[in-house]
Amino acid sequence: MKKHKLAERVGQIAPFQVMAILARAKELASQGEDVIHLEIGEPDFVAVEGVADAGVLAIQQGKTGYTSATGLPELKCAISDYYRTRYQVEVSPERIIVTPGASGALLLMASLMVNPAEDVLMPDPCYPCNRHFLIQAGAKAKLVETNACNGFEMDLGALADNWSDSTAGLWLASPSNPTGAVLSRAYISEAWEKVRELGGHLLVDEIYQGLVYEGEDFSSLSIDDDIFVINSFSKYFAMTGWRLGWLVVPEWAIEGATKLAQNLYISAPSVSQHAAVRAFSPDVLAECEERRQTMNARRLILLEGLQEIGLPVVAPAHGAFYVYVDVSGVTQDAMAWCLALLEKEKVALTPGADFGIKDAHKYVRFAYTCDGPRLQEALARIARFIVS
Ligand SMILES: Cc1ncc(COP(=O)(O)O)c(C=O)c1O
Structure with missing residues (x-):
């Protein structure tokens, strides 16, 4: 007798690796840790x-x-x-x-x-x-x-x-x-x-x-x-x-x-x-445009900061609110690196394996969905983590 049998397609859907990061980030936050969230693909604004x-x-x-x-x-x-x-x-x-x-x-x-x-x-x-x-x-x-x-x-x-x-x-x-x-x-x-x-x-x-x-x-x-x-x-x-x-x-x-x-x-x-x-x-669109400019300012902070800490962004990141960064200079396993970074420096990022196959283990995604000072703080923590 078949019991509790899910459709085969469910097995073909890989769970997101970032879920492990999210779960741990939540746990750390509940323990009073100051986690910087750069893993979530969601603007830190609400509807106008x-x-x-x-x-x-x-x-x-x-x-x-x-x-x-x-x-x-x-x-x-x-x-x-x-x-x-x-x-x-x-x-x-x-x-x-x-x-x-x-x-x-x-x-x-x-x-x-x-x-x-x-x-x-x-x-x-x-x-x-x-x-x-x-x-x-x-x-x-x-x-x-x-x-x-x-x-x-x-x-x-x-x-x-x-x-x-x-x-x-x-x-x-x-x-x-x-x-x-x-x-x-x-x-x-x-x-x-x-x-x-x-x-x-x-x-x-x-x-x-x-x-x-x-x-x-x-x-x-x-x-x-x-x-x-x-x-x-x-x-x-x-x-x-x-x-x-x-x-x-x-x-x-x-x-x-x-x-x-x-x-x-x-x-x-x-x-x-x-x-x-x-x-x-027009008023809503004007506010959205202001927010776009805010996002751009953050993008520039991140691009410059990543360059300074030795994680240069090779591919142009001209839109959305993401930067996809090659971390192969510091790790051969982006997921393990993300977990260790979260553990040690409380910065949450998304590993490349959630987005593809080729070279995915070399990449992490940064979402610049927090303000400039928080981004600077995240960069300082990552720099400390890299040299530790
Ligand atoms: C490229 C892309 N398409 C589609 C979606 C789905 O977005 P939503 O269903 O919130 O409109 C996302 C969400 O992050 C996305 O990044």
């Missing part, structure tokens, strides 16, 4: 006041029922206006499918565009959950090796070599988690040209859009209407727990995406949607 107020008002007014599966019409219009005014691209509201976070959008995308037993190409390293969303769809990710000296960009010249009859498409992210790399318009255009020739789809995850400090902050939607794009209120708008994102699909995929959205999650959270309409007001 006007947005939070709009959420409260929605609750008070009882706007708490399901919405249409693809999202509140006024939110879809606000997102469409945002694309027009900020990114000079026309995206009809009908093409915007509002989802429970970018996570919901990725799940929707995997269900919409990938058949069981197919694979999707993505760079190594990349956002780890992508692989798991594909497993959920009965498919799998095929990680393509990259190099720090090329900014962790997948070599498009080798795309055809990595492509097979079972490849459904290519998933990219810009700015990237965990590297902070920003892809250029020329790169995305070339990727799209090649993917189209190969007969696949291209998805660009733009969840860190707006958090660009060097290079062009653009949307891949301005390259072609047939490119799929994901975004979210989690990062630029600092609304992680509001669980709201979106997927932009080509006209021909609207009906299929709508059907799936209705079945997978009925609708994204309605209170969050009412609040998010307010996110595109």
Whole structure:
């Protein structure tokens, strides 16, 4: 008799190594230790006041029922206006499918565009959950090796070599988690040209859009209407727990995406949607821009400080709030190094193994989600740890 048997796919999902770091960091904090958290991929800001107020008002007014599966019409219009005014691209509201976070959008995308037993190409390293969303769809990710000296960009010249009859498409992210790399318009255009020739789809995850400090902050939607794009209120708008994102699909995929959205999650959270309409007001956007500048100042502190302590950042970290650092000069095992650093100096980082395979043991991800003085303190502690 089979008892307590989980589905096989659960076994294919590797637990995150950072969970061990998080658990230990919590334990140390509960013992009164001063832990500096640079491991969490979440802004240390909350939703801008006007947005939070709009959420409260929605609750008070009882706007708490399901919405249409693809999202509140006024939110879809606000997102469409945002694309027009900020990114000079026309995206009809009908093409915007509002989802429970970018996570919901990725799940929707995997269900919409990938058949069981197919694979999707993505760079190594990349956002780890992508692989798991594909497993959920009965498919799998095929990680393509990259190099720090090329900014962790997948070599498009080798795309055809990595492509097979079972490849459904290519998933990219810009700015990237965990590297902070920003892809250029020329790169995305070339990727799209090649993917189209190969007969696949291209998805660009733009969840860190707006958090660009060097290079062009653009949307891949301005390259072609047939490119799929994901975004979210989690990062630029600092609304992680509001669980709201979106997927932009080509006209021909609207009906299929709508059907799936209705079945997978009925609708994204309605209170969050009412609040998010307010996110595109000039005062809110002005505050988000101020926060971007704050993030950039932190980035510069970190880049300079890492250089000083002998952990130079080889690949450009031009966006998001991450720096992906090669620690192979001081350790051959980034995970063990992260655990020892936490134990000794109470600084929490994420080991590279959570993001990829090739060279993952050499890398750690820093998230600059605490203020400048805390970053300086973290750098001083790491410097002490390296020489100890
Ligand atoms: C690249 C990338 N995509 C998607 C997500 C999921 O974000 P959310 O579901 O909060 O919108 C994250 C979260 O860190 C991410 O880094």
